[in-house]
Amino acid sequence: MTATDGSVEPPTLTGDDVLRIDDADFDADRVALVTGAASGIGRATSLVLAANGLTVVATDVDEEGLVGTRERGTELGFPGEIHPEPADITDDDHLEGVVEAAAGYGDLAYLANIAGMQHISPLDEFPMDVYDTMHEVMLRAPVYLSKLVLPHLRESGGCVGNMASVHGHYVTADKVAYNVAKFGLRGLTQSIAAEGAGTVRSFSVSTGYVKTPLVTDQIPDTAEQRGISVQEVVEDVMLGQSRTKEMMEPVDVGNLFAFGFSKHAHHLNGGDLLFDGGMTLTYE
Ligand code: NAD
Numbered sequence: 001m002t003a004t005d006g007s008v009e010p011p012t013l014t015g016d017d018v019l020r021i022d023d024a025d026f027d028a029d030r031v032a033l034v035t036g037a038a039s040g041i042g043r044a045t046s047l048v049l050a051a052n053g054l055t056v057v058a059t060d061v062d063e064e065g066l067v068g069t070r071e072r073g074t075e076l077g078f079p080g081e082i083h084p085e086p087a088d089i090t091d092d093d094h095l096e097g098v099v100e101a102a103a104g105y106g107d108l109a110y111l112a113n114i115a116g117m118q119h120i121s122p123l124d125e126f127p128m129d130v131y132d133t134m135h136e137v138m139l140r141a142p143v144y145l146s147k148l149v150l151p152h153l154r155e156s157g158g159c160v161g162n163m164a165s166v167h168g169h170y171v172t173a174d175k176v177a178y179n180v181a182k183f184g185l186r187g188l189t190q191s192i193a194a195e196g197a198g199t200v201r202s203f204s205v206s207t208g209y210v211k212t213p214l215v216t217d218q219i220p221d222t223a224e225q226r227g228i229s230v231q232e233v234v235e236d237v238m239l240g241q242s243r244t245k246e247m248m249e250p251v252d253v254g255n256l257f258a259f260g261f262s263k264h265a266h267h268l269n270g271g272d273l274l275f276d277g278g279m280t281l282t283y284e
Pocket of ligand 1 (some may be wrong): 035036037038039040041042059060061062065087088089090114115116117137163164165166206207208209210211212213214215
């Protein structure tokens with residue numbers, strides 16, 4: 001969405017683009033725990049799962065954002081309830097509290113590890129305290145949450161979905177912590193599949209650029225730095241390597257999580273949903 005001032009705005013989710021899945025397991029007794037649920041892809045995934053009738057426990061460090069997610073679900077009349085459960089996922093006590101809370105709402109069956117962050121710096125100068133925080137948020141928390149939910153998922157026949165990226169397939173310079181975390185998430189995904197004994201499934205989702213605040217906030221600065229227009233940043237910088245010449249929207253990613261959790265993805269176990277518009281598999 002391009003506003004009149006030429007800036008790119010993250011879209012507001014409407015019910016229209018939500019994938020509705022016919023799955024008897026998608027009902028209010030079953031609980032999905034979603035991290036990063038205050039914004040962007042985590043918010044959209046929470047809303048799509050609520051639209052499909054699941055009870056959603058939405059966690060994030062941003063409490064206000066979580067309220068916004070719940071309110072949007074109510075405004076859209078989605079059948080599944082969204083329960084905000086604020087937490088800092090770098091804190092093990094918080095993680096344990098969130099899983100306990102989620103299990104209190106019903107059969108904990110799905111975990112979507114989505115929270116993330118970015119830091120741009122060459123490896124020579126990468127601040128190790130930032131590296132440690134990114135590791136904790138993007139890799140350690142998903143591992144520990146998976147460990148904590150596993151007994152519940154073994155009972156409910158559940159599934160873990162991990163938000164990776166094209167950066168879990170190939171990398172760009174100056175993003176070492178992000179690259180390492182995203183490759184690691186694919187390892188976690190495959191480990192869960194290996195140990196899930198066919199009862200607990202897992203998958204990862206890998207996309208290119210998605211219209212979320214994380215991305216759209218950088219567009220005006222990048223345009224100014226490079227002396228090009230906002231449109232050129234989107235088309236040449238962000239979608240330059242992509243054959244599909246429009247950015248993905250958060251709802252498109254939320255839909256992938258819903259599909260991955262559903263009965264239709266029964267044979268998706270340890271695999272990656274690579275929805276990158278051709279970015280990593282083609283070149284000009
Ligand atoms: P976003 O900034 O909109 O959302 C990230 C959320 O993570 C925020 O709400 C933030 O508060 C939360 N978070 C960060 N640190 C936390 C902590 N310590 N405890 C709890 N919550 C914390 O970003 P987004 O674009 O929606 O990204 C979501 C995920 O998707 C990330 O893992 C990102 O790497 C991945 N991803 C994004 C894109 C994209 O283009 N936007 C592409 C591929 C992958």
